[in-house]
Amino acid sequence: MFEERLKEVQDAVEAAMQAAIAAFPQSDLRDAMAYAAQGGKRLRAFLVLESARIHGLTDAQAMPAALAIEALHAYSLVHDDMPCMDNDDLRRGLPTVHRKWDEATAVLVGDALQTLAFELCAEPVLGDAAHRIELVKALAVGSGAAGMVYGQALDIAAETAATPLSLDDIIKLQAGKTGALISFAAQAGAILAGADRAPLAAYAKALGLAFQIADDILDVEGSEETAGKRLGKDADAGKATFVSHLGLAGAKARAAELVAEAVAALEPYGPGAEPLRDAARFVIARDK
Amino acid sequence: MFEERLKEVQDAVEAAMQAAIAAFPQSDLRDAMAYAAQGGKRLRAFLVLESARIHGLTDAQAMPAALAIEALHAYSLVHDDMPCMDNDDLRRGLPTVHRKWDEATAVLVGDALQTLAFELCAEPVLGDAAHRIELVKALAVGSGAAGMVYGQALDIAAETAATPLSLDDIIKLQAGKTGALISFAAQAGAILAGADRAPLAAYAKALGLAFQIADDILDVEGSEETAGKRLGKDADAGKATFVSHLGLAGAKARAAELVAEAVAALEPYGPGAEPLRDAARFVIARDK
Numbered sequence: 001m002f003e004e005r006l007k008e009v010q011d012a013v014e015a016a017m018q019a020a021i022a023a024f025p026q027s028d029l030r031d032a033m034a035y036a037a038q039g040g041k042r043l044r045a046f047l048v049l050e051s052a053r054i055h056g057l058t059d060a061q062a063m064p065a066a067l068a069i070e071a072l073h074a075y076s077l078v079h080d081d082m083p084c085m086d087n088d089d090l091r092r093g094l095p096t097v098h099r100k101w102d103e104a105t106a107v108l109v110g111d112a113l114q115t116l117a118f119e120l121c122a123e124p125v126l127g128d129a130a131h132r133i134e135l136v137k138a139l140a141v142g143s144g145a146a147g148m149v150y151g152q153a154l155d156i157a158a159e160t161a162a163t164p165l166s167l168d169d170i171i172k173l174q175a176g177k178t179g180a181l182i183s184f185a186a187q188a189g190a191i192l193a194g195a196d197r198a199p200l201a202a203y204a205k206a207l208g209l210a211f212q213i214a215d216d217i218l219d220v221e222g223s224e225e226t227a228g229k230r231l232g233k234d235a236d237a238g239k240a241t242f243v244s245h246l247g248l249a250g251a252k253a254r255a256a257e258l259v260a261e262a263v264a265a266l267e268p269y270g271p272g273a274e275p276l277r278d279a280a281r282f283v284i285a286r287d288k
Numbered sequence: 289m290f291e292e293r294l295k296e297v298q299d300a301v302e303a304a305m306q307a308a309i310a311a312f313p314q315s316d317l318r319d320a321m322a323y324a325a326q327g328g329k330r331l332r333a334f335l336v337l338e339s340a341r342i343h344g345l346t347d348a349q350a351m352p353a354a355l356a357i358e359a360l361h362a363y364s365l366v367h368d369d370m371p372c373m374d375n376d377d378l379r380r381g382l383p384t385v386h387r388k389w390d391e392a393t394a395v396l397v398g399d400a401l402q403t404l405a406f407e408l409c410a411e412p413v414l415g416d417a418a419h420r421i422e423l424v425k426a427l428a429v430g431s432g433a434a435g436m437v438y439g440q441a442l443d444i445a446a447e448t449a450a451t452p453l454s455l456d457d458i459i460k461l462q463a464g465k466t467g468a469l470i471s472f473a474a475q476a477g478a479i480l481a482g483a484d485r486a487p488l489a490a491y492a493k494a495l496g497l498a499f500q501i502a503d504d505i506l507d508v509e510g511s512e513e514t515a516g517k518r519l520g521k522d523a524d525a526g527k528a529t530f531v532s533h534l535g536l537a538g539a540k541a542r543a544a545e546l547v548a549e550a551v552a553a554l555e556p557y558g559p560g561a562e563p564l565r566d567a568a569r570f571v572i573a574r575d576k
Contacts, residue, residue: 024438027442028445029438144404
């Protein structure tokens with residue numbers, strides 16, 4: 001049931017994303033944007049569309065917001081993979097943009113995908129201008145110098161720090177690096193509907209942390225082939241993670257608790273929020 | 289008169305920009321953002337504020353839009369200066385961000401300044417949500433894969449092209465690289481007021497081209513000390529420019545014609561548009 005809905009979202013997002021990018025003038029830049037924005041779990045898009053659905057909005061009405069978060073996420077991966085950042089050769093099972101093209105293209109592709117994300121937030125189909133501008137604001141706050149990019153900067157600083165990060169430091173870092181965008185995605189439906197965001201914010205807070213703990217577990221236990229990216233990086237770099245602090249069993253137990261918290265936070269939405277509950281369970285069960 | 293008003297704009301923009309950046313959590317990232325966003329001619333901000341003024345809006349009412357264009361411009365410079373792009377050590381008379389910090393910081397600073405630009409477009413003081421979302425749309429179109437970043441990608445492709453660019457190619461490249469944002473800046477006031485943009489669009493089209501021709505002339509005739517950046521780059525790289533196509537005298541004559549066109553396009557606004565006319569004249573008279 002959940003897998004089918006996720007597949008449906010993946011297919012719809014893929015088609016709409018490629019169509020949005022195809023609207024730009026033909027260039028190597030456009031080809032590389034299409035390449036970088038393809039694939040992925042589309043979990044963030046799923047959260048946008050399902051949070052919209054529980055507020056009575058169809059996939060079609062919320063699709064540009066789902067594409068916006070995926071374009072934003074794709075930009076962050078392209079820049080994060082660059083030699084001066086994480087220096088990764090593989091992403092989603094394919095060569096990274098700077099490997100397939102070059103670093104200049106990677107810079108520009110990331111820049112243009114970020115711009116596309118904000119352009120998509122302005123799409124009239126998303127409804128009231130007041131809600132669309134609220135979406136712009138939330139996406140900017142979640143992804144900028146107090147959100148995702150802030151988390152990335154902390155992450156880079158941690159690599160050259162004299163002492164490993166404490167658990168609190170890691171939670172702060174991850175709240176920015178991955179948590180802020182997951183939080184945006186889960187609240188997008190409420191923003192578009194002009195509804196109370198508090199239950200979805202609570203859901204997202206627990207979900208984002210569970211997601212990152214699961215990522216740390218995957219970095220230790222996962223298969224590179226299935227994940228489509230380099231693993232074991234944190235241990236190789238001697239980096240403090242949830243696993244290094246809590247142990248594997250402790251990390252798994254904490255992630256399960258957080259999923260239970262996330263599921264409980266959705267109580268106000270009744271049975272219609274089941275796909276969001278499934279998404280929370282998926283986050284710690286996934287193998288990529 | 290014009291110089292005084294430009295100085296007033298520069299001072300107001302500098303203070304407001306530093307205040308906007310100071311609102312982010314303390315970090316090296318924030319310090320580097322503040323560094324990258326300081327200084328500059330603030331010509332784009334001037335165009336925003338003056339186009340707003342002829343529509344009855346005060347500087348205070350339009351300031352976030354002026355900051356947005358300057359943050360966007362600053363992001364493009366930080367990324368453009370990186371080793372994989374133009375590889376410049378000096379900008380506005382100071383070491384570039386990747387020289388003062390490192391390349392990772394330059395990537396993140398550029399990313400965060402772009403995000404800040406869109407966040408600023410959402411500021412309530414700018415007025416109607418419908419106008420603010422239109423501003424977001426115009427900024428995204430002007431700066432993304434059909435605008436500024438498209439122009440930058442064409443510029444990079446030209447560096448490895450077998451034959452030098454034709455004059456038409458250069459005009460197309462520059463319409464993206466610098467023209468699209470100047471066009472946004474000059475139309476911002478009309479967008480915020482929900483007014484007809486056509487006269488300002490005509491003004492901006494001529495102005496943007498004049499600006500770029502003047503840049504090419506400056507690259508040949510200017511002083512590095514005054515400009516605060518490396519000059520003579522195009523000739524060194526054997527790159528086709530307006531000057532290489534038209535000659536110095538021909539380029540100056542064409543720029544002067546374009547300024548006259550820009551000035552004429554402002555006729556509907558009467559004497560209140562005199563600062564915008566002065567700005568057009570300034571664009572070809574400037575020494576940096």
